[in-house]
Amino acid sequence: PGALNPSHFPAKLWQLVNSPRFGSVRWDARGEGLLIDQRLFERELLGAAPAGQGAALTAAFFKTRNFASFIRQLNLYGFRKLGLGPLQGLAGGDGAGLAGPLLHFHSPHFRRDRLDLLVHLQHLTRANKATL
Amino acid sequence: PGALNPSHFPAKLWQLVNSPRFGSVRWDARGEGLLIDQRLFERELLGAAPAGQGAALTAAFFKTRNFASFIRQLNLYGFRKLGLGPLQGLAGGDGAGLAGPLLHFHSPHFRRDRLDLLVHLQHLTRANKATL
Amino acid sequence: PGALNPSHFPAKLWQLVNSPRFGSVRWDARGEGLLIDQRLFERELLGAAPAGQGAALTAAFFKTRNFASFIRQLNLYGFRKLGLGPLQGLAGGDGAGLAGPLLHFHSPHFRRDRLDLLVHLQHLTRANKATL
DNA sequence: GGCGTTCTAGAATATTCGTAG
DNA sequence: GCTACGAATATTCTAGAACGC
Numbered sequence: 485p486g487a488l489n490p491s492h493f494p495a496k497l498w499q500l501v502n503s504p505r506f507g508s509v510r511w512d513a514r515g516e517g518l519l520i521d522q523r524l525f526e527r528e529l530l531g532a533a534p535a536g537q538g539a540a541l542t543a544a545f546f547k548t549r550n551f552a553s554f555i556r557q558l559n560l561y562g563f564r565k566l567g568l569g570p571l572q573g574l575a576g577g578d579g580a581g582l583a584g585p586l587l588h589f590h591s592p593h594f595r596r597d598r599l600d601l602l603v604h605l606q607h608l609t610r611a612n613k614a615t616l
Numbered sequence: 617p618g619a620l621n622p623s624h625f626p627a628k629l630w631q632l633v634n635s636p637r638f639g640s641v642r643w644d645a646r647g648e649g650l651l652i653d654q655r656l657f658e659r660e661l662l663g664a665a666p667a668g669q670g671a672a673l674t675a676a677f678f679k680t681r682n683f684a685s686f687i688r689q690l691n692l693y694g695f696r697k698l699g700l701g702p703l704q705g706l707a708g709g710d711g712a713g714l715a716g717p718l719l720h721f722h723s724p725h726f727r728r729d730r731l732d733l734l735v736h737l738q739h740l741t742r743a744n745k746a747t748l
Numbered sequence: 749p750g751a752l753n754p755s756h757f758p759a760k761l762w763q764l765v766n767s768p769r770f771g772s773v774r775w776d777a778r779g780e781g782l783l784i785d786q787r788l789f790e791r792e793l794l795g796a797a798p799a800g801q802g803a804a805l806t807a808a809f810f811k812t813r814n815f816a817s818f819i820r821q822l823n824l825y826g827f828r829k830l831g832l833g834p835l836q837g838l839a840g841g842d843g844a845g846l847a848g849p850l851l852h853f854h855s856p857h858f859r860r861d862r863l864d865l866l867v868h869l870q871h872l873t874r875a876n877k878a879t880l
Numbered sequence: 881g882g883c884g885t886t887c888t889a890g891a892a893t894a895t896t897c898g899t900a901g
Numbered sequence: 902g903c904t905a906c907g908a909a910t911a912t913t914c915t916a917g918a919a920c921g922c
Binding site: 489491492493546547548550552553556557560607609 | 892893894895896897
Binding site for chain 2: 886887888889890894895896897
């Protein structure tokens with residue numbers, strides 16, 4: 485049972501939020517929660533083509549193509565939704581409407597500059613729940 | 617629990633073996649077992665490009681890219697390997713060596729012209745095993 | 749019990765990863781793990797012909813033709829998978845698509861520049877397990 | 881008995897679908 | 902409407918078991 489296993493969800497999420505290559509998942513201002521742009525996420529990571537283009541999924545972070553499955557993973561690892569993120573799409577029209585609403589998720593074991601907490605991000609199975 | 621659910625393995629396998637579009641999975645002579653060409657299967661269904669071509673997976677039957685995962689599914693649904701298939705590579709050289717060895721698998725609930733048996737193809741979980 | 753016996757798996761693997769003749773098995777950047785290109789491995793070492801060519805297996809390192817058997821050996825000797833190797837499919841289009849994903853395996857007793865550790869690579873039998 | 885190969889299964893995570901709240 | 906979760910299947914990685922040498 486390894487949260488540090490690079491092929492498991494926690495490590496992937498950590499890599500994702502800290503990668504400059506992907507803009508759909510970022511830290512919030514305090515570095516205590518995730519800000520997720522669903523539309524951008526679907527294009528960058530789930531291979532959703534913006535109409536008219538083949539979905540050439542280069543690096544497949546996930547096997548799913550449904551954003552809902554990603555949310556299910558977040559919940560399985562204990563993340564909860566906080567509400568909509570702050571100020572997006574209001575003042576700044578950043579290009580061609582590429583940005584959608586920002587979803588805000590939080591887990592006590594997922595914080596910027598606290599890689600050490602990552603080991604506590606456990607898959608919430610029935611067995612793991614009993615342990616906790 | 618539906619073996620007839622089109623998104624589950626039994627229905628997909630049935631569709632696959634009966635489709636003229638795919639040559640990697642066929643009925644054996646008696647229609648009581650499957651003949652599987654691993655290399656062709658990987659190219660047709662798992663997106664393994666034959667060198668020089670991007671892996672453009674049109675219809676994604678499965679999410680995996682590993683042939684071993686397909687075998688795991690066969691075993692999980694009760695299929696057993698019978699041995700190598702008959703007569704391949706001997707008499708008929710069918711083109712450019714596209715064919716590899718044929719794997720032969722069998723299940724009592726998977727037979728040609730017996731779609732009615734398909735409902736008995738059950739995912740062997742611990743609960744289902746206890747029932748049997 | 750000889751890990752150094754040239755006919756046994758550890759010595760073969762050592763020879764393989766250090767041979768300039770085979771490109772399918774290499775050290776990772778730190779020299780602490782193996783990077784394995786499955787498709788190339790099958791062609792170079794298991795006699796899988798790239799279509800149109802007879803499988804003329806010159807140096808038969810292994811008797812098997814199944815990649816899965818090689819993986820079974822790795823596990824029997826204590827290797828664990830680390831996840832997909834770095835940098836593949838992302839930036840570099842490496843020519844003619846000859847390369848597939850790189851599998852990353854690790855054992856504490858298999859490190860570059862540490863031939864002395866090789867003696868600890870033991871076949872995990874019931875007896876050996878009890879010892880550990 | 882040890883080792884290599886093959887086939888199958890266990891166990892954990894991942895994905896999907898439905899539904900309680 | 903919507904968020905979270907249960908439960909079933911799917912995928913992955915590793916191990917068990919049987920057989921031959």
